[in-house]
Amino acid sequence: MAVPDTGPERPRTNPIRPTDDEARRLARSLIDEARFAALAVLAEGRPVVTRIALGTTPRGAPLTLVSDLAAHTVALRADPKASLLVGEPGPRGDPLTHPRLTLEATARFLRKDPALRAHYLATHPKSKLYVDFADFHFVTFDVVAAHLNGGFGKAFRLTPADLGLG
């Protein structure tokens, strides 16, 4: 027996708040503190989401280290459109009140520059075990747009410049 969807109607106001410095700082900290992220790619026209390690380039852009053996790497070589989710809920409390940041981005494969390698290994020391394997590559993400959700009713749309990536 279906219940009609006739609960209270709510006003369809724009849920996006004006961007302020607090939102910019929170978004930036979610990138800087992330050690991993959910990565969405396109595979034969379907979205596919997996977990990747995440660090930053020396200028603060999101950076990962991926293997050619991984399906997401194959997908990004075929189509660099990508999205990242950072901001992990703790073990307690409502996960949907925990701040998180969605990035829309374009993936770009980088060479293993020594400065890049050192910067990444500083936050991901265990990656030393496989960073030099030939099938592992650094990939950075050129951010196109960002969506910050600071908890219920606290949504912001941010630009790359808001994240210091202008």
Add this chain to the structure above:
Amino acid sequence: MAVPDTGPERPRTNPIRPTDDEARRLARSLIDEARFAALAVLAEGRPVVTRIALGTTPRGAPLTLVSDLAAHTVALRADPKASLLVGEPGPRGDPLTHPRLTLEATARFLRKDPALRAHYLATHPKSKLYVDFADFHFVTFDVVAAHLNGGFGKAFRLTPADLGLG
């Protein structure tokens, strides 16, 4: 000064292991224990990943409760192709050794059936505050394929039947 990608070459063997009952049980438990998930959708041809609450239908299919005010809901109404990532790393240890499950799926909007509502609220009691708002809808995910990563080198490809959803 770029370092050539000339580290040790590794054999390009198929990294997918044969599916066994342990893999099936682990995948099923990752769905049953999830209270939230990363959801990837398509928005104007780009992948976009956000966080959603996640429960199950009485028969064990992934189930969420989303608002029409959320961009992912708008995206799923336009194109139901979706992917879910479940299996959250704890606060300690290497997040990439923590088991996780990627589902490729098709989203389907459901009516607010009382049995469905009760089953969802049993695992998401705080949702009682907004479940009856007219802009909130239950969405289930018809699983097309599943990819289990039980940690480095432990990858499995699972069917809906392997998850009890055949």
